Amino acid sequence: MNILVIGSGGREHTICWKLAKSPLVDKVICAPGNAGIALDFECQNIGVEDFDKLANCAISNNCELTVVGPEVPLCGGITDYFYDKGLKVFGPTKAAAELEGSKTFAKNFMNKYNIPTAQSADFSNQKDAEEYIKQQFANCAKGVVVKADGLAAGKGVFVTSEESVALSAVADCFKGSFGQAGYNVLIEELLIGEEVSILALCDGKSIQALASSQDHKRLEDGDLGPNTGGMGAYSPAPVADDELMRIVQKEVLDNFLLGIQKENLDFKGIIYAGIMVTETGIKVLEFNVRFGDPETQAVLMRMKSDLCDAMLKTAEGKLSEVKLEWLDETAVCVVMASGGYPQSYKKGYAISGLKEAEKNGAVVFHAGTKLSGKDIVNIGGRVLGVTAKGADINSAIEKVYSAVNEITWEDVFYRKDIAYKALDRLKNKKEK
DSSP states (O other): OEEEEEEOSHHHHHHHHHHTTSTTOSEEEEEEOOHHHHHHSEEOOOOTTOHHHHHHHHHHTTEEEEEEOSHHHHHHTHHHHHHHTTOOEESOOHHHHHHHHOHHHHHHHHHHTTOOBOOEEEESSHHHHHHHHHHHHHTTOSOEEEEESSOOTTOSEEEESOHHHHHHHHHHHHTTTTGGGGSSEEEEEOOOSEEEEEEEEEOSSOEEEOOOBEEOOEEETTTEEEEOSOSEEEESOTTSOHHHHHHHIIIIIHHHHHHHHHTTOOOOEEEEEEEEEETTEEEEEEEESSOOTTHHHHHHHTBOSOHHHHHHHHHTTOGGGOOOOBOSSEEEEEEEEETTTTSOOOOOOBOBOHHHHTTTSOEEEESSEEEETTEEEEOSSEEEEEEEEESSHHHHHHHHHHHHTTOBOTTEEOOSOTTHHHHHHHHHHHHO
């Protein structure tokens, strides 16, 4: 069968790579793709919001399934559009995608269906939001999280223990720094704990968790600096032991499934739950309605099962027939970014060492790249997701950074401590 993958990032490159390993797949087409995807797959230069051209691409290439990678087309209703054309899609409808498209919608959904989450309030008026923040700090709050309500490419979230920073974040939202996404803000209590990312397949009738992972959202080593779209990830996450996964299934995934059924939301795709593990239990930080990036790189590197079969059965409402299996190995992904990210950065620098990086078994997944003459150059903030697996976390870390050290371009930046929390947790476990 032929499959169309929509998107141009590292997540989509990973999905194409994994789908191509399936005996069910004859051809993978990506639109628009990037320089790395184009090395192995056919790419069509079609924007992710051009639904008509994308649908025609799927039809003309006899694609039996379309996999939608990014949140923007999902929130824009691409699944509904494709359904009207009689096309099979892996991805929720526009109404269901509001779980990511609006943080307020998601928060109300969580509260209604008893999904544990942080206390919060939402505001469409800057003055009211500022007064709420002042009140929280006057009541000795540990801090707050300010979130632009809509889609902000992972950049509209401010975590702070300082009142002045929180007030500045609110001002940024309402002055239009995040476009329409910031004209409504959600202000949450600051949760203290360790994060874990749980992805799950859902077809509206059943839900099945994938292997756990942990993202590193902060820009700098030691989890310092501003939030980004993600600077690296690893799978599995030691914090997500069997007992925690049992709790996640009962309190989050089962209640999520009940909620979409009660609300008549057509959800055939992936649900991402960002979870904080606190001293008093788990709390859901956010829902995404697509694969996370860079979690996908680490998780799919460990997937033993056939991704195509799992996606196809999910789209057909037959997820109950799927049994997911995982390699015992650990996988680590390190994001290599343009200097200056997540703010302004320079583009067009030639990247070297890509082939050398893969000689030890690592895989370089491309995100913000394009072909310029004979060179592959950076055109985005997050440029590459170098990923490797090993028998344990130490060997995976050693292998991935060995590969990273082969790659360079002017002003390249990456964290040097991806997966350090896993090392700390495993060390503490041995000491006990």
